[in-house]
Amino acid sequence: MNGNELAQERRPGLRKRISRALGPAGVFFRGFLEEPRMVGSIIPSSGVTIDAMLAPVDWERCKLFVEYGPGVGTFCQPVLDRLPRDGELLVIDTNPLFIDYLKRTIRDSRFHAVLGSAEDVEAIVRSIGHDHADFVLSGLPFSTLPAGVGNNIAAATHRIIREGGAFLTYQFKGVARDLTARYFPRVDTGFVWLNIPPCVLAWGWKESAEGA
Numbered sequence: 115m116n117g118n119e120l121a122q123e124r125r126p127g128l129r130k131r132i133s134r135a136l137g138p139a140g141v142f143f144r145g146f147l148e149e150p151r152m153v154g155s156i157i158p159s160s161g162v163t164i165d166a167m168l169a170p171v172d173w174e175r176c177k178l179f180v181e182y183g184p185g186v187g188t189f190c191q192p193v194l195d196r197l198p199r200d201g202e203l204l205v206i207d208t209n210p211l212f213i214d215y216l217k218r219t220i221r222d223s224r225f226h227a228v229l230g231s232a233e234d235v236e237a238i239v240r241s242i243g244h245d246h247a248d249f250v251l252s253g254l255p256f257s258t259l260p261a262g263v264g265n266n267i268a269a270a271t272h273r274i275i276r277e278g279g280a281f282l283t284y285q286f287k288g289v290a291r292d293l294t295a296r297y298f299p300r301v302d303t304g305f306v307w308l309n310i311p312p313c314v315l316a317w318g319w320k321e322s323a324e325g326a
Contacts, residue, residue, distance in 0.1 A: 163306045163313050164192050167284055170302070170317050171249050173197065175278070178244045181205045182232040182252040182267070187216050189251060194222055204242060206232050233266045236274050246276040257289040264293050272297040272320065281318040291316035 167189075171179075173196045181189055184205040193203050204226045207213050216227045226242050232254065239247055250271050256264040271281050281298060283290035284306075291314055295301045298318030306313045 160306070163284060163315075164189055166304060166306055167251065167282055167315055168192060168196065170280070171196070171282075172278075173201075176201050176248040178239065178247045179203050180235065180239065180247045180250040180274075182235075182250070183207055183254045184216060184227075185212055185253070187220060189253075190216065190220055190225070193251075194220075194224060197224060202226065202242070202244075204228065204239065204247075206230055206235065206238060233263065233270055235267075235270050239274055246279075247274050248276055248279045249282060250275055250279075251282045252290065253284055254290070256283075256285060256293055257287050264289070265296075268293050268297050272318075275320045277320055277322045279320050281320075283316045283318075284313050286311050286313060288314050290314070294318035 176197060177200065179193050179197060179201065181193070181203070182205075184190055184207055187205075190203065190205065197203060202224045203222075205213075205216065206228050208229070208231055210229055213227050213229045216225075220227070228238050228241075230238055232252070235247070235250070239245075252267075252271075254267070256267075259267075268281070275281060281294055283294055285291070291301065291303060294316050295318070298320060300319045300321055302317045302319070304315035306315060
């Protein structure tokens with residue numbers, strides 16, 4: 115075995131040891147290194163961003179909250195803390211590293227972590243016994259997703275959200291906000307400076323008048 119082969123053999127083990135040593139931050143950074151196009155940042159969102167993003171949610175009427183791209187669960191516990199006792203949280207991610215980490219670290223019967231694509235949210239929601247979602251949160255980097263994937267996700271999200279619910283997005287550019295506006299006529303926006311980098315927030319509401 116030559117030096118290059120030995121280095122390649124050792125690298126995965128070294129990454130795992132670094133991840134364990136650094137905790138959630140290490141897992142998040144490793145996930146970014148493995149799939150940079152699917153992770154919006156090398157660090158999780160700030161507490162200010164979390165509070166601002168979740169503030170408009172009608173928690174009393176929330177039976178199913180869905181999150182795309184949960185990473186190491188930065189939003190998961192804040193969502194679970196706000197959900198009613200009979201509410202559920204479903205997270206969907208394409209990275210098995212994140213899904214495995216969340217399944218090992220979040221011990222809550224209301225929590226579901228699924229390895230899959232947000233494009234398939236309708237089938238995934240129904241697979242856990244729901245007909246619709248009340249609110250859907252996404253931190254996916256829509257600006258770097260493969261062509262057509264962002265549109266597919268936004269369209270499927272609009273179909274699965276109940277009337278009165280909303281599609282919540284946060285991103286460092288306005289791409290997610292603009293894409294949301296194609297499917298949700300009412301879009302409220304915000305901006306958080308106390309995030310690295312600063313963050314564009316958007317809430318696309320599926321109003322009851324739609325389709326009437």
